[in-house]
Amino acid sequence: AAALAEVGRGHFGLGGRKTAELGEEDATTLLAHSLPALRGALLADTDGLILEVDRSPEALAFASSVRGPEVSQVGAPCPDHLISTKHKPLAVSFDPAAEGAEELSAAFRTGVDEYADWYRGYYAANIDAETGQFAIDPAGPRVTLVPGIGIVASGRDAQRARMARDLYHRAIAVQDAAEAVGGFRSLSEREAFAIEYWPLERYKLALAPPAGELEGRIALVTGGASGIGRASARALAARGAHIVVADLNLAGAQEVADELVAAYGRRGIAVETDVTDERTVEEMIRRAVLEYGGLDILVASAGLATSAPLTDTTLADWELNYAVLARGFFLAAREAFRVLVEQGRGGSIVFVGSKNALVAGANAAAYSSAKAAALHLARCLAEEGGPQGIRVNTVNPDAVIEGSGIWSSDWKAERASTYGVDEDELLAFYRGRTKLGVSVYPGDVAEAVAFLAGPRSSKSTGNIINVDGGVTAAYPR
CATH class of the missing domain: 3.40.50.720 (NAD(P)-binding Rossmann-like Domain)
Structure with missing residues (x-):
């Protein structure tokens, strides 16, 4: 840690703040109006889903930084994260200084649709004889970055949504540090897919208790x-x-x-x-x-x-x-x-x-x-x-x-x-x-x-x- 701090001196923070961070009252007012739009878009191909908002200083700084949204698209920093966070998050285009709840709702819907198109293509391009036995996961993002507001994680229940949030916190730290000391790199999409749909990992997921009829509702x-x-x-x-x-x-x-x-x-x-x-x-x-x-x-x-x-x-x-x-x-x-x-x-x-x-x-x-x-x-x-x-x-x-x-x-x-x-x-x-x-x-x-x-x-x-x-x-x- 000390060595990283010395090498990266003056380079942490992903270029500094690009978007002004909203205060708690303004942010929650926006979210109260627009989260149902995000959840509705994510429910396009799944029956139930829970969202968890993260407005911690780390989440706000990353989502609102000059380079955070760009770096986030490079990929996951740890293979173990893929099952919970997918290869990359959705980085929403939104300016809270000039836009409001209607624009954020529209950005959520458009962003999820575009992300889902990417994910279906990612699945189709990388599936093979070994992974073909596994159906595609719901195509929407598990983590969404919102400039000025923070991060919204999702999961089949509140526990899984929080796990996605917590894992992405670790991703933020790794990506920030890696960028500070020379540049963040990740797995290729093919490598990420091989881990995300690894048969042993899928077998472990299949051992989970069957979902209740109202799971995620x-x-x-x-x-x-x-x-x-x-x-x-x-x-x-x-x-x-x-x-x-x-x-x-x-x-x-x-x-x-x-x-x-x-x-x-x-x-x-x-x-x-x-x-x-x-x-x-x-x-x-x-x-x-x-x-x-x-x-x-x-x-x-x-x-x-x-x-x-x-x-x-x-x-x-x-x-x-x-x-x-x-x-x-x-x-x-x-x-x-x-x-x-x-x-x-x-x-x-x-x-x-x-x-x-x-x-x-x-x-x-x-x-x-x-x-x-x-x-x-x-x-x-x-x-x-x-x-x-x-x-x-x-x-x-x-x-x-x-x-x-x-x-x-x-x-x-x-x-x-x-x-x-x-x-x-x-x-x-x-x-x-x-x-x-x-x-x-x-x-x-x-x-x-x-x-x-x-x-x-x-x-x-x-x-x-x-x-x-x-x-x-x-x-x-």
Whole structure:
């Protein structure tokens, strides 16, 4: 190291800064708008992908330097890096002093398309009898250099994205030092390909556990701290998704996120969100984009309930039900739509509704009509999102008492009073009125949510799945 420092004295830094480095606020504002465009372009030939932004001083200096982007195209500095970073990164042409989010989004799309064309040609030119047994990897870059902003790494999950980031940090150091002492050299494309598609390396990759059906997908669950929302977060994570757990109860959301991280690695974050507040919903989506790169699934599960005869229903109760169950679903869906449209790869929105959306009942006019509004909103959004591949469906549960924040409130006592039973008899009452004679639990509803969120329902939108044990009056017709 000392010898390198002496020989390279005055030559480190790859020619110094060419592009001004943006501050954190300006950079994250740009990224929040443009990362979905990058992720959407990368999803052209893969089902799931996670992005990780690196704004470390080293990443910023390299991406913003005079010669860094040029030197990066020489090739990987270490054969071991090829599996995670490919032979070279994408160096985006972007000037943050003169261009904004729209230009960066366009640069991402154009850059990924051009890189993919190169990679397919690289594969076709170098494949031989030994490597021909292996299909081409997704053709997009694994590392993207953005002047003034830093580096964006990608991978099938957050762990692999971080590995690509960490390996490229080492590449930066090697390339800078090699240039300082006389010039960086790398393997030829043929040599790089022989290592990247080396049969022994491919055999090791084949030993990895099979991917879950939602691997690399990003799901946001409102009301994720308890009940159906918590069960949905668990179910989606078990299938491979990365989860943003959003709830007004931040401590509860953090507990769920911590549980997911302990079980699956870096696949859960918590966000404090009031779904009735436009600004906090926007921030919720922004956090999802900045943490993982975009969004694929929204589960709108935040809820509450009040019960009272009409003449005792206050305007405050009425407004509260509509604020959470109608406005809250609208705001979350609108912001999710914006990201999904920018990505251009479709997506799935699942509303957690209620049997009450279909069946009129006494002493719950505010709650039931708000749930009916959300149900019809889902149908409207299915019409609007269909041409863009965005599916919107509803799961209607009934009487899910276990672990529910709603049922730990006055709602339970009020519903027991409405039906003329004691509170401790309410679960048996609900079970007795179902055709299947069963109680419904959060995990039961989460199974339906996961089905509608994932690829097994890829040709379904505008639909309702009842998870209620069979309540005749709620049969859709």
